[in-house]
Amino acid sequence: MSDTPKYILVENYIKKSIQSKTLIDKLPGERSLAKELGFSYMTIRKAIENLVDQGVLYKIPTKGTYVNKDGSNKKKTSTIGYFLDSSIKSGISSPYYSLLLNAIEKEAAKHDYSVVYFSDTSVGRLKKTLSKLDGVIATCFPRIEDTILDIKQNVPIVVIENSAADKTIASVIIDNFNANVESVDYITSLGHQNIGFMMGLDDSDIGKSRFAGYKHGLQKNKIELNDELVFRGNYSYEAGIEGAEYFLSLQNAPSGIICANDSMALGAMQKFHQEGYDVPTDISIIGFDDIDVASQIVPKLTTIAAPVDQIAKNAFDILKDLINGEEPEQQHVTLAANLVIRDSCNKLKSDVAA
Amino acid sequence: MSDTPKYILVENYIKKSIQSKTLIDKLPGERSLAKELGFSYMTIRKAIENLVDQGVLYKIPTKGTYVNKDGSNKKKTSTIGYFLDSSIKSGISSPYYSLLLNAIEKEAAKHDYSVVYFSDTSVGRLKKTLSKLDGVIATCFPRIEDTILDIKQNVPIVVIENSAADKTIASVIIDNFNANVESVDYITSLGHQNIGFMMGLDDSDIGKSRFAGYKHGLQKNKIELNDELVFRGNYSYEAGIEGAEYFLSLQNAPSGIICANDSMALGAMQKFHQEGYDVPTDISIIGFDDIDVASQIVPKLTTIAAPVDQIAKNAFDILKDLINGEEPEQQHVTLAANLVIRDSCNKLKSDVAA
DNA sequence: TAATCGATATGCTATATAGCAAAAAATATT
DNA sequence: AATATTTTTTGCTATATAGCATATCGATTA
Known part of the structure; x- marks a missing residue:
């Protein structure tokens, strides 16, 4: 028996x-x-x-x-979640994260998975949501690692953007460091030496490594780091405006600025224009992310293109393995992100004159 | 008994x-x-x-x-869904819809509800998702009314953007018609007579009533409708580019253009710039929606501001009543949307000269 | 004191039975 | 042939009982 x-x-x-x-x-x-x-x-x-x-x-x-023939037995209905910390500035309506979500949706659809997005960190409610999910892709920030651990208790998870402190959590991130080195290489190749950096919050890998990339890029190009040329923002459009104000207030304003994301770059461009400076004639600007608008504005923004489709694909592949109880080929993936050159950078004026 | x-x-x-x-x-x-x-x-x-x-x-x-003290009884854990048809161009990453989602999230959070977003129309999968939701706010388009009816079988629903053919479905929409009349009023007040319209798909209320508003505005201002000045797009940035090309190809190009949404306005502005026309000096442009970037670009876009917060508030209030089994005060709400004047429109050149 | 044993309480599974209401099928009646 | 009536089938609720495994507590024993 x-x-x-x-x-x-x-x-x-x-x-x-x-x-x-x-x-x-x-x-x-x-x-x-x-x-x-x-x-x-x-x-x-x-x-x-x-x-x-x-x-x-x-x-x-x-x-x-x-x-009940409604799919439920013919093909195991699978739904994954995309989790974005609700404390993110303007949440899912921030262009970059909505881009990511869209990419994940498209990738998931290819494999007949559907995606729900959620942002609630309340553990009680989380459980209810999670109980219907087969797996989760989460944007990871240090402040929500506890939540991520909570999620991991319930369903497989893979983390994007930043890797988690707990290395048993699979992650897909991009090479922020080398991306920004490339930005510095490029902007110095145009003759700029006085290069500002508009950094984001440095509470995460992303913040730190983009900044580190800037510093290393300067060093590589034999330019000394000048603390005055580093502005600390929070990735928002408004921060970009403030940053631009700050740079303009300097005795020795930079001729080129690298921004830790596109939204700040947009804010800076707006402010510069308002103050009568032309981008790129007077000031060159480089962004990071390549959100949709980056190529829709005038001038089109030169920026690092985050490979969102690749991120989505890799994250989904790993997650699928985890869901199926298989060992993923790689637990931690780092993807290259490269500069796409558009219209927001010019040769340094003096160089042009020369 | x-x-x-x-x-x-x-x-x-x-x-x-x-x-x-x-x-x-x-x-x-x-x-x-x-x-x-x-x-x-x-x-x-x-x-x-x-x-x-x-x-x-x-x-x-x-x-x-x-x-079980885990919230589940202390305060009924409530989650509502936001449904956006996955056939929407670029889905949730389209700026306007992500703005809406964000507004709904904020409104729901005030009342201790959390929100999940989903876009899957497969009925089988839908059921699984819905089973954990207390209610749904859906962006309504004629092509998905069947899905909406399906949802309504399972949970309370209120529909936004367009009202449903089935009038038992509660709806919150905006007054697209009068909004565009206002646009026409404004642009004619600047002296423009040759006014183009870049319309969206006319398969929905939105499409139709924005167009109708344009036509009525012309009539009100004693301008005859010229079919040549109406371009049919699909709300996308790319359509905006095409539209601009089209208008430029005309013998008698319009001096002002009203667009059925901001994305097309952005595309048009980009194209005009590329072709050496300045907005607003050479051509005035008005958008619709007031997505974030509208006020972040140069020139800042004059546009109809969709009252997303109001939409979210009204939709949520109704939905909450429905969830609680109460009769909502109003089943169908229409909100006013007004023009916000920024920098993308100028007086007609000849008028300026005069 | 410490270990052992047993009674008890707990939730879990399984079975049998009895009647209800609604729909469908079969039968009888007109 | 059409209608009315009865019977059958269906799932649903409710109850009673009987034994199982496990954990806990208390008393007993070494």
Whole structure:
């Protein structure tokens, strides 16, 4: 005698019958099934009740019990979540994160997964949401690592943007450091020496490594770091405006500015224009992310293109492995991000004159 | 004798006891409860089993049954969904819809609701997602009314952007018609007579009424409609570029253009700039939506500001009533949307000269 | 004092039975 | 042939009982 309850056996039997198409549409009545299978009526009922809860069957009172053909059995319905910390400035409406979500949706759709987005960190509510998800892709920031650990308790997770302190958590990030080195290389190649950096919050890998890339780029190009040329923002458009004000207030304003993201670059460009400076004639600007608007504004923004499609693909592939209980080929992926040169940088004026 | 099953009565009794704090932590044993309440053991069991399924209680075998304090009862954990048809151009990463989602999130957060976004129209998967939601706010387009009806089968829904053909579905929309009349009024007040319209798809209320507003505005200002000055786009940035090309190709190009949304306005501005025309000196442009970038670009875009916060508030209020089984004050709300004047329109050149 | 044993309480599974209401099918009646 | 009536089938609720496994507590024993 097995120790699995009989109603489970009955459940499995019914499921199998559905898969093998022995059972197509309507089940025999509960009483006849009981007789047929040799279990009691109530046992059969319990099994069927569970299957109804699971969505495998549905009932019409006084008519009978039927197989639910709505996908739920033909192909395991899979849904993954995209989690973005709600404390992110303007949340999902921030252009970069909505871009990421869109990329993940597209990638997931290819594999017949659907995606829901959620941002709630309240553990109680989280559980409710998670219970219906097969896996989660989360944008990771240090302040929400606890939440991420919570999620990991419930479903497989892979983290993007920043890697987690806990290295057992799979991650897909981009090479922020070398990306910004490339930016510095490029802008110095145009003759700029006085190069400002508009950094974001340095509470994350992203913040730190983009800044580190800037510093290393200067060093590589034999330019000394000048603390005055570093402005600390918070990635927002408004911060970009403030940053521009700050740089303009300097005795020795930079001729080129590298921004830690596009939104700040946009803010800076707006402010410069307002103050009568032309981008790129007077000031060159480089962004980071390559959000949609970057190429839609005048001048088109030269920026580091975050490979969102690649990020989505890699993250999804890993997640899929985790969901299927397989070992992913790589737990930690770092993708290259390269500069796309558009119209927001010019040769240094004096160089042009020369 | 009431016709509600006894196990439901027991469920309610237990729930009430929890709310009134008569029941705090541990339940009496199933057998004692049965004796106490005068129902049979199995009836009590069924009630408790259901409450466990609902997350109200949890059990530890051989120890007892306990009240689940994890938020789930202290304040009914509520999650609403935001549904956006996945066929929308660039989906949730389209600036306007991500703005809407963000507004809904903020409004919901005020009332301690959390929001998930989903876009899947596959009915099977939909069910799975919906089963965990208390209500849904959906952007409505004619092509997805079937899906919306499906959703309505499962949870309360209120629809935004367009109202549904089925008038039993609550809706919150904006007054697209009068908004565009205002645009025409404004642009004619600057002297423009040759006014182009870049319309979106006319398969929806939005498309139709924005166009109708344009036509009525012309009529109101005694300008005859010229079919040549109407370009049909699909709301995308790329369509804006095409539209600009089209208008430039005309014998008698318009001096001002009203666009059915901001993205097309952006595309047009880009193209005009590329072709050496200055906005607003040579051509005036008005958008619709007031997405974030509208005020972040140069020149800042004059546009109709969709009152997203109001839309979110109204939709949420109605939805909350529906969720609570109350009659909402209004089933159908239309909000005013007004022009915000920025820098993308100038007086007509000839007028300036005069 | 410490270990052992046993009674007890707990939730879990399984079975049998009995009646209800609604729909469908079969039968009888007009 | 059409209608009315009865019977059957269906799922649903409710109850009673009986044994299982595990944990806990208390008394007993070494």
